[in-house]
Amino acid sequence: MEKRDIYPVDEKTAERAWIDRTQYEQMYRRSIESPDAFWADQLDQLDWATRPTKMNESSFKRDEVVIRWFADGELNAAYNCIDRHLDERADQVAILWEGDDPSESKRITYRELHAAVGKLANGLKSLGVSRGDTVTLYMPMIPEAAYAMLACARIGAVHSVVFGGFSPDALAGRIKDSGSKLVITADQSLRGGKRVPLKDNVDDALTRAGTDCVERVLVVQRGGDPIDWQEKDLWYHELVEGQSSECAVETMNAEDPLFILYTSGSTGTPKGLKHTTGGYLLFAAMTHRYVFDYHDGDIYWCAADVGWITGHTYIVYGPLANGATTLMFEGVPSYPDHGRLGEVIDKYGVNILYTSPTMVRALMAHGDQVLSTSRRDSLRLLGSVGEPINPEAWHWFHRVVGNGRCPIVDTWWQTESGGHLITALPGAIDLKPGSATLPFFGVEPALLDPEGRELEGAASGNLVIKRSWPGQARTIWGDHERFVTTYFSTYEGVYVSGDGCRRDEDGYYWITGRIDDVLNVSGHRLGTAEIESSLVAHEAVAEAAVVGYPHEVKGQGIYVYVTLNDDTAPSDELKRALIDWVRRDIGPIAKPDVIQWAPGLPKTRSGKIMRRILRKIAAGELDGLGDTSTLADPGVVDELIGSRGR
Numbered sequence: 001m002e003k004r005d006i007y008p009v010d011e012k013t014a015e016r017a018w019i020d021r022t023q024y025e026q027m028y029r030r031s032i033e034s035p036d037a038f039w040a041d042q043l044d045q046l047d048w049a050t051r052p053t054k055m056n057e058s059s060f061k062r063d064e065v066v067i068r069w070f071a072d073g074e075l076n077a078a079y080n081c082i083d084r085h086l087d088e089r090a091d092q093v094a095i096l097w098e099g100d101d102p103s104e105s106k107r108i109t110y111r112e113l114h115a116a117v118g119k120l121a122n123g124l125k126s127l128g129v130s131r132g133d134t135v136t137l138y139m140p141m142i143p144e145a146a147y148a149m150l151a152c153a154r155i156g157a158v159h160s161v162v163f164g165g166f167s168p169d170a171l172a173g174r175i176k177d178s179g180s181k182l183v184i185t186a187d188q189s190l191r192g193g194k195r196v197p198l199k200d201n202v203d204d205a206l207t208r209a210g211t212d213c214v215e216r217v218l219v220v221q222r223g224g225d226p227i228d229w230q231e232k233d234l235w236y237h238e239l240v241e242g243q244s245s246e247c248a249v250e251t252m253n254a255e256d257p258l259f260i261l262y263t264s265g266s267t268g269t270p271k272g273l274k275h276t277t278g279g280y281l282l283f284a285a286m287t288h289r290y291v292f293d294y295h296d297g298d299i300y301w302c303a304a305d306v307g308w309i310t311g312h313t314y315i316v317y318g319p320l321a322n323g324a325t326t327l328m329f330e331g332v333p334s335y336p337d338h339g340r341l342g343e344v345i346d347k348y349g350v351n352i353l354y355t356s357p358t359m360v361r362a363l364m365a366h367g368d369q370v371l372s373t374s375r376r377d378s379l380r381l382l383g384s385v386g387e388p389i390n391p392e393a394w395h396w397f398h399r400v401v402g403n404g405r406c407p408i409v410d411t412w413w414q415t416e417s418g419g420h421l422i423t424a425l426p427g428a429i430d431l432k433p434g435s436a437t438l439p440f441f442g443v444e445p446a447l448l449d450p451e452g453r454e455l456e457g458a459a460s461g462n463l464v465i466k467r468s469w470p471g472q473a474r475t476i477w478g479d480h481e482r483f484v485t486t487y488f489s490t491y492e493g494v495y496v497s498g499d500g501c502r503r504d505e506d507g508y509y510w511i512t513g514r515i516d517d518v519l520n521v522s523g524h525r526l527g528t529a530e531i532e533s534s535l536v537a538h539e540a541v542a543e544a545a546v547v548g549y550p551h552e553v554k555g556q557g558i559y560v561y562v563t564l565n566d567d568t569a570p571s572d573e574l575k576r577a578l579i580d581w582v583r584r585d586i587g588p589i590a591k592p593d594v595i596q597w598a599p600g601l602p603k604t605r606s607g608k609i610m611r612r613i614l615r616k617i618a619a620g621e622l623d624g625l626g627d628t629s630t631l632a633d634p635g636v637v638d639e640l641i642g643s644r645g646r
């Protein structure tokens with residue numbers, strides 16, 4: 001099944017890289033065998049007010065789970081992301097901002113960033129926000145979102161960014177759980193030419209029961225349409241006007257919280273994961289530098305939203321801690337048309353592009369010509385995150401987006417991990433399309449069978465991590481017990497990632513998707529990602545989602561939702577061809593039992609397919625679909641129900 005599809009490190013990449021093959025091996029070994037010494041060496045990547053003498057003091061033991069790093073260290077994250085660069089790069093661009101409308105853009109230098117953050121930080125203080133307070137950010141992808149995160153960090157307030165696409169209901173729950181006394185938002189957000197009434201949503205959220213913790217709402221003027229005005233409201237531009245741009249930084253303990261970020265699990269309300277200052281920032285800076293092989297002068301674009309962990313770590317904290325130029329894109333890659341991604345790359349001479357498989361497949365569905373309005377010859381490195389990238393999409397990303405010249409780092413990590421855990425380093429690790437390759441420094445993965453026995457060599461199992469890493473989330477906000485139960489109770493003494501994974505004979509890791517997405521067909525384990533990957537390799541298929549459904553004989557049958565490419569018409573003949581395709585690609589065991597045409601798939605706003613819903617539709621449990629409010633397009637569900645069996 002697995003072809004020897006390998007892309008060796010090329011010489012040019014290796015020559016300029018921070019880490020080459022030998023260094024990777026040596027540093028990785030040291031990070032595992034002499035971790036204290038290893039991490040002490042890495043401390044220089046940050047500026048500390050008090051350099052820590054303590055390194056890792058964490059424990060994964062069920063009864064005493066504690067995650068603690070650099071506990072006697074002191075620093076400030078905003079100082080590390082701004083002030084320390086002023087001597088050398090005050091006039092270098094820190095944030096390149098590209099508006100939704102291609103005619104709008106801004107270049108913000110480190111000097112300007114310093115002033116903008118200082119003014120806002122003083123403004124926040126004048127509102128009575130101080131060290132330890134939580135502040136909810138519900139914002140578009142505009143520079144003020146980064147200013148707000150950094151202004152909080154500067155004064156020791158804890159930010160909780162809620163993705164601007166979430167509903168008032170979802171927002172209300174997160175405001176309440178975090179106990180925020182301030183909300184920072186904008187009148188509207190603009191994405192793909194559409195306006196989302198953020199401020200109306202905040203009003204709506206605040207009138208819902210239980211969100212009376214909020215004292216003030218700070219509003220950035222972005223869209224300019226008239227909005228309702230409440231007593232609590234205050235314009236951002238009026239608050240910062242006249243404030244001094246100098247604001248002393250608050251010295252924080254390394255273990256003081258930097259932010260909370262909510263993420264949904266398979267059950268229950270969203271979990272507010274707490275990240276702290278020292279370990280998170282060090283891990284963010286270090287992974288950004290080594291994984292993207294970031295060097296001074298590089299133009300770096302992470303095409304995520306700051307509402308997700310990827311935006312936190314790889315748009316804001318990682319790149320700015322390294323004094324990078326980070327591109328922030330307000331819009332979507334399909335607006336005004338599908339050439340936009342390439343045009344933005346050319347406009348700014350982007351060298352490093354970090355995006356998701358979903359985005360790649362969306363472009364791929366439009367054919368190779370989709371990027372013909374751009375050259376993209378500034379690109380040097382590509383990155384992928386969010387889900388397993390099927391080899392078909394990998395090759396297209398490599399061949400079309402990167403003109404066949406750029407290595408792809410497939411980065412496996414989670415909101416809980418703060419930064420990359422399993423990923424290639426471009427100058428050190430040969431690539432295998434579809435594999436996240438090898439562990440980052442200090443990360444010790446293992447594969448366990450369902451009984452918790454560790455599997456050796458080539459094997460498939462539950463992916464766990466055996467020791468803490470600095471970027472690890474410390475707890476779930478206000479619910480440490482849930483933190484322990486969710487991540488440390490299935491197996492003793494390890495962090496349970498919730499993902500399934502295969503390790504091949506070279507020790508490479510292949511993430512197969514969430515454990516709850518694993519099918520058991522006639523006693524055989526099958527990763528849904530494996531089948532999906534096979535399907536999307538077929539020329540007619542744009543996207544596919546695979547779920548299990550109850551099957552009399554096999555236990556679970558394989559139910560497949562297929563989105564066809566623009567130019568392909570559905571037919572029974574094509575269904576038979578696809579079934580045969582998978583049978584031949586993976587084996588008779590993986591043969592789909594049912595194929596349903598799906599004009600669209602239910603996805604969260606971060607682009608993850610909501611399998612829970614697909615499983616219910618496949619099982620015919622149509623009235624227990626649960627909460628569909630977090631879907632990017634809830635209408636998709638009705639369409640799928642209507643076309644069941646077709």
Ligand code: 6R9
Nearest residue numbers: 385386387388410411412413414415511514
């Ligand atoms: C960063 C982020 C985490 C889950 C994770 C896994 C999936 C992320 C992946 C990947 C395969 C990759 N995932 N990156 N699967 N290969 N390179 O996405 O965080 O939103 O918390 O999602 O996403 O299933 O467990 P988050």
